[in-house]
Amino acid sequence: MSDAHPGRIWLGLAACLTCALLGAGVTRLACLPATPAAVPGEAPRPVATGLAAATDGDWLALPPASFPIPPYARFLKDVRIVLDPGHGGRGHLKKWKRGPTGLREAEVNLSVALCLRDLLARVGADVTLTRSDDSYLDADNSADLRARAALANRLRADLLLSIHHNGAASPKANYTTVFYHGRPDDSPASLDAARHILYGLNDALRLDRHLECAVLSDYALFPPPKNDGLALLRQARVPAVLSEASFHSNPEEEQRLRDPDYNLREAYGLFLGLARWAQSGLCRVRLLNAPNQVGPGRELQLELDDGLARRGGFGAETSKISAASIDLRLNGQPLPFEFDPVKRIVRCVPGEQRWRARNTLTCQFRNQFGQAVLHPEVVLE
Numbered sequence: 020m021s022d023a024h025p026g027r028i029w030l031g032l033a034a035c036l037t038c039a040l041l042g043a044g045v046t047r048l049a050c051l052p053a054t055p056a057a058v059p060g061e062a063p064r065p066v067a068t069g070l071a072a073a074t075d076g077d078w079l080a081l082p083p084a085s086f087p088i089p090p091y092a093r094f095l096k097d098v099r100i101v102l103d104p105g106h107g108g109r110g111h112l113k114k115w116k117r118g119p120t121g122l123r124e125a126e127v128n129l130s131v132a133l134c135l136r137d138l139l140a141r142v143g144a145d146v147t148l149t150r151s152d153d154s155y156l157d158a159d160n161s162a163d164l165r166a167r168a169a170l171a172n173r174l175r176a177d178l179l180l181s182i183h184h185n186g187a188a189s190p191k192a193n194y195t196t197v198f199y200h201g202r203p204d205d206s207p208a209s210l211d212a213a214r215h216i217l218y219g220l221n222d223a224l225r226l227d228r229h230l231e232c233a234v235l236s237d238y239a240l241f242p243p244p245k246n247d248g249l250a251l252l253r254q255a256r257v258p259a260v261l262s263e264a265s266f267h268s269n270p271e272e273e274q275r276l277r278d279p280d281y282n283l284r285e286a287y288g289l290f291l292g293l294a295r296w297a298q299s300g301l302c303r304v305r306l307l308n309a310p311n312q313v314g315p316g317r318e319l320q321l322e323l324d325d326g327l328a329r330r331g332g333f334g335a336e337t338s339k340i341s342a343a344s345i346d347l348r349l350n351g352q353p354l355p356f357e358f359d360p361v362k363r364i365v366r367c368v369p370g371e372q373r374w375r376a377r378n379t380l381t382c383q384f385r386n387q388f389g390q391a392v393l394h395p396e397v398v399l400e
């Protein structure tokens with residue numbers, strides 16, 4: 020669209036609009052390809068789709084090892100991603116997180132993360148790794164996980180992606196799972212990323228088994244009230260997901276995971292997922308008030324960034340925010356507001372009774388792709 024062919028675009032639109040307008044009164048729309056005219060006395064020729072031959076292929080046969088960067092991956096530029104290769108530094112433990120012939124999960128996690136880092140760097144994403152060698156951040160497991168989450172929180176990452184591989188008692192188990200923390204409403208932006216990452220891994224790894232629901236809450240593993248999900252995800256204050264792309268405990272999968280090219284293939288699946296996630300628009304909110312303009316009885320103004328309009332281009336001026344999805348709260352209490360869809364600004368005047376010593380304004384909304392806000396909380400100083 021941006022390649023300076025506006026004439027062609029408008030001609031195409033005009034043709035289709037004409038079809039739509041005529042549609043009510045004609046039997047066939049002019050923009051559909053005409054069916055070949057039958058010769059008198061001859062039966063119409065069937066339209067061959069080639070579908071039967073095209074679906075004969077083997078889903079499990081991996082596509083060629085070619086990993087081109089799709090043009091839409093440019094939307095990852097400047098997106099801040101913290102990659103967390105799970106585990107590390109426990110090579111001396113003979114049975115710790117190893118496959119049947121001894122492959123260490125920590126090494127595979129790191130190999131995939133390094134490949135993904137390089138792919139993301141190619142498109143200008145802002146990438147940080149929690150570890151880039153075979154080590155723990157802290158000798159103590161709980162402190163290590165806390166440090167990994169703290170890094171993502173300190174950087175205010177747009178996503179914390181923890182890369183793991185699964186293990187099970189059954190050698191047959193081999194499927195993909197992407198975990199988020201808590202309830203679906205706790206961090207909708209985490210679910211957005213999880214969904215795209217799952218799709219990317221599906222395309223890249225071609226596993227034959229797929230869970231009925233492969234995006235799962237960590238409560239499926241460690242449910243409350245006794246537990247509270249996975250420590251890493253629980254402590255993240257930014258969108259966070261944990262991928263278990265496949266099972267290192269599956270003998271065939273373990274051998275595949277030994278291959279650096281297969282690690283790159285998995286990283287490419289994660290990369291495609293992240294690129295599609297970014298293409299769908301990463302939503303943000305920004306308080307327009309100066310600190311001295313905030314207080315009881317003062318009008319607050321929030322700018323909603325749907326992650327799409329600022330790109331410009333064709334159709335940029337039309338709203339891409341679902342107005343019905345906007346939810347504004349002060350200290351957890353719903354606030355009445357007005358929304359200007361042209362300027363994409365939300366206005367509200369919270370009454371005195373809603374204010375506390377420390378105040379947090381939370382604004383959620385969804386863009387037309389259904390994507391939620393990455394960092395919905397604004398602390399009012």
Ligand SMILES: [Zn+2]
Nearest residue numbers: 105124183184
């Ligand atoms: Zn793991």
